[in-house]
Amino acid sequence: MRDDEVTYGSYLALDELLQLQRTRSGHPDELLFIIVHQASELWFREILHELDLLIDALTAHEPTFALFRMGRLNALMRIVSAQLSALDTLPPQHFAEFRGHLGTSSGSQSVQFRAIEATSGLREPHFMQVLQEHGPVPDVVQRALSRPPLQDLFLELLRAQHIELEALYTGAQPTTEFFLAEALLEYEQQFAEWRFKHVQLVERILGPLTGGTGGTLGAKYLSRTIDQRFFPTLWAVRAKFYGSA
Numbered sequence: 001m002r003d004d005e006v007t008y009g010s011y012l013a014l015d016e017l018l019q020l021q022r023t024r025s026g027h028p029d030e031l032l033f034i035i036v037h038q039a040s041e042l043w044f045r046e047i048l049h050e051l052d053l054l055i056d057a058l059t060a061h062e063p064t065f066a067l068f069r070m071g072r073l074n075a076l077m078r079i080v081s082a083q084l085s086a087l088d089t090l091p092p093q094h095f096a097e098f099r100g101h102l103g104t105s106s107g108s109q110s111v112q113f114r115a116i117e118a119t120s121g122l123r124e125p126h127f128m129q130v131l132q133e134h135g136p137v138p139d140v141v142q143r144a145l146s147r148p149p150l151q152d153l154f155l156e157l158l159r160a161q162h163i164e165l166e167a168l169y170t171g172a173q174p175t176t177e178f179f180l181a182e183a184l185l186e187y188e189q190q191f192a193e194w195r196f197k198h199v200q201l202v203e204r205i206l207g208p209l210t211g212g213t214g215g216t217l218g219a220k221y222l223s224r225t226i227d228q229r230f231f232p233t234l235w236a237v238r239a240k241f242y243g244s245a
């Protein structure tokens with residue numbers, strides 16, 4: 001197709017896109033359930049793309065570009081969290097009417113979500129165990145696991161510039177590296193906020209004790225994930241001002 005033949009619909013592949021919301025139950029609320037999940041997966045795709053560019057900037061020791069990427073990543077995380085609120089309007093009795101049609105499908109099978117976690121830095125045994133529960137580790141997650149975690153890349157960027165992490169928090173003038181450390185922390189906070197909003201949503205719809213379609217303890221399992229950290233060193237450094245680091 002020539003550029004001058006491109007239209008809004010063809011450029012965005014809307015015919016295909018709008019065919020993809022295939023409800024199974026006929027329940028009027030199922031469309032919202034599908035759209036919030038699909039929209040989240042689209043944003044996850046963009047987040048993974050931005051994480052790639054962030055890794056390039058960190059690896060090239062370019063703190064200004066990395067900061068630019070972090071600004072966008074944090075904007076995207078805010079959007080992904082905010083759209084969960086749409087499902088707060090799904091009452092439990094409505095969800096119960098179509099939940100049976102979901103089979104064993106569960107958000108815990110989201111490959112892109114696991115790739116975001118792995119890229120960001122989750123590598124501990126619990127994470128690996130959850131990952132392997134659904135069969136072989138998918139390529140996109142393998143690729144994420146083969147790269148250094150974001151925190152290592154950031155600390156390496158500091159080392160290359162002969163900057164001590166502690167010094168970021170003692171200088172009279174905040175530096176680009178200081179803002180970058182703070183932006184990474186904000187990313188982690190946004191992520192935890194998504195987890196918190198999601199666990200509240202789950203509790204609101206399923207109650208605190210109902211198990212998930214993915215076979216976990218539901219809200220109980222999810223609330224345990226809120227304490228996971230991508231950047232433990234960046235959190236720990238703050239304690240030095242209180243004599244406990």
Ligand code: HEM
Pocket residue numbers: 033036037040041084087090095106107108109110113130198201202205206211212213214215216217218219221222225
């Ligand atoms: C009616 C709304 C929702 C309910 C009732 C719900 C329920 C659950 C439950 C019970 C789990 C635990 C795993 C399991 O046993 O199934 C889970 C995990 C998960 N859900 Fe949802 N969810 C909802 C909406 C969403 C949305 C909109 C997304 C966006 C993609 C999402 C993404 C995820 C992810 C990524 C996990 C894995 C989290 C982790 O292991 O840390 N969920 N969900």
